[in-house]
Amino acid sequence: MELRYGSANEQMRHALARIAPGTPLRDGIERVVRAKAGALLVLDDGPDVLSICSGGFLVDAPYSPQRLSELAKMDGAIIISEDGGRIARANVHLVPDPTVPTSETGTRHRTAERVARSLAVPVVSASEEMGVINVYAGGGKRQLQEIGRLLERANQALQTLERYKTRLDDSISNLTAVEVEDVATLRDVASVVQRGEMVHRIADEIETMIVELGVDARLLRLQLDELYGEIDDELELVVADYVADDRTAADTLTEMSRLTDDEVHDLRRAAATLHRIADVSDLSQSVAPRGLRLLHRTNRLSSDSATAIARHFEGLSKLQRATVEDLEAVNGVDATTAAEVRETLARVTESAILDQYN
Template sequence: MPSRTSPAMLEALAFVAPGAPLREGLDRILQAEMGALIVVGDGPDVLNICSGGFLLDAAFSPQRLSELAKMDGAIILAPDATRIARANVHLVPNPNVPTSETGTRHRTAERVARSIDVTVVSVSEDQQVIAVYVGDEKHPLQPIPILLNRANQALQTLERYRNRLDDVSANLSALEVEDLVTVRDVVTVLQRTEMVRRIADELASDIVELGTDGRLVRLQLDELMGGVDDERRQVVRDYFHEESSWHLDEAMTALADLGTEDLLDLRTVSSMLHLPGTLDLDASVQPRGYRLLSRIPRLPDSIIEAIVERFGSLQKIMRATIDDLDDVGGVGETRARSIKDGLARLAESSILDRYS
């Protein structure tokens, strides 16, 4: 899978996305077949590398930006890109900062971004390309039709992966009810949820870059991702072995940080659960019950926590009588009946789905 776009770059891309005033100004520069070098930020670090030019301090407008781009120097914007601070500035970054660029404008842009915590936008006059620099990252902006095509392909891939996740999740539910769960069944669901999340992360980057043109894609992404993060968290809560230095948050973070090759290795994924004594994928394991209890409507997390703490495993919870459940603090007879009926319906539907 491609490397993920950093939060800093995503924030920068939002500034230059379609619908943003800065993007309109950049498009005007491209249409006029001009080049430009724009720094989003006018703090002391930026001013220290500025030479010449003139102070403007005027409200930003796309028209002003394109007019100022007719001059050779860089344009300095306020951090929120709502004002144009300076224009026709000569930037003098540290020449010892490494750069892989060849053109003068792009070399300057990369050096400034690598040495100062600002967003730098370079518009190529010859290649008609807009490139965004943040830190060590460079992101050339893609034409909207290409981005939309890529986003639609990603949505199709995500839908296939989500369908597969739903299948393995339903299978896990049936196995939990029948007390036949193995480590392999658990880590397969975790692997699939992480794959779905990573495809969604890549798609989210395209949506940011699409700006107002990505609203329909965003709606489809939100629909496809509904419940995935909750499913992932509940599976980990059900099976991971907590230690003094290994808690739920550590397990979730370690799972998210797995490399692509490690994610494809079920034994590596299972190691995130810190299961005691074995990495045998065919070893039997028992869920605590968080996952199925969370599927019962209007059952608060505090009650779920209390039930799991009282009984310890899903099988014991399912065998508990209404009176047993009523004895748990905060449950009450009405809620106990609801829990008992809810688990019975989940058990029936899970088994029917598995064998249908």
């Protein structure tokens, strides 16, 4: 399964994966916390990091949890190589750009956030008094939670995902039904786009929890893969059927991902991401699909052939009335493919109508 998320999330997940349960780095950090010691770890030893280091001493030794625990007894920061295999320096005083904004109050946490934000490197800060572990990466901060509590939250999120996935499936089924009857409205399409983004955001958060849980997340991974399935592919096809000619489905899905939660809940705002010429304030206006989504249900029909057929007939309404001979007139479509397309469209139409009235 592949989720859509930005580079900031990718950076945070990469950092979480490096210190997830079962990794040598996590073992070392937990040793520090159990010893009631604090720690400031920079998980990169590139030139930019070394340029803000002052004092301390060169270690340049293979990483081990025991060695990290011993070095954390000193006050300064510890610099660990990007691959996590070597401790570069210890007892270092970090001098990040003081103009970089930070919301932290403690000296260690302020330094950690400023280093992470200014150099775009992952930084881990362990509190000496509270035993709290914070990860700074991708411009954000994440506090590591106790495994049992995180598992409980992840399971609750999975239940929420299941409910939203059911609503999305219902919206897609409704859209199919109104499409085959040629009575689709902008509201029907916007509802699918909106609910698809909600499902994605929940799945995205669960994905981050899975990365954070490391070896303890095997069952969660299986459940998420089963629930999330091919949602992104289906959403792309829905959007491709209605998006403006000068835009792609990816453009709309990216724009949706950048909306705030409140904006996502606004159907008109979701409709606006399609960038159609008509006034999006009128959600009851009729819209006509290109037919790509239903064409992709035909076995062994390539994306190029589906696009060629959709362009030839200029909409699902004309496509539904097309005969096998009409379909054969499309460049690259032979008799066998034409018959399969005709049969698929007839089957989808019949199924959608039956589902609507049952």
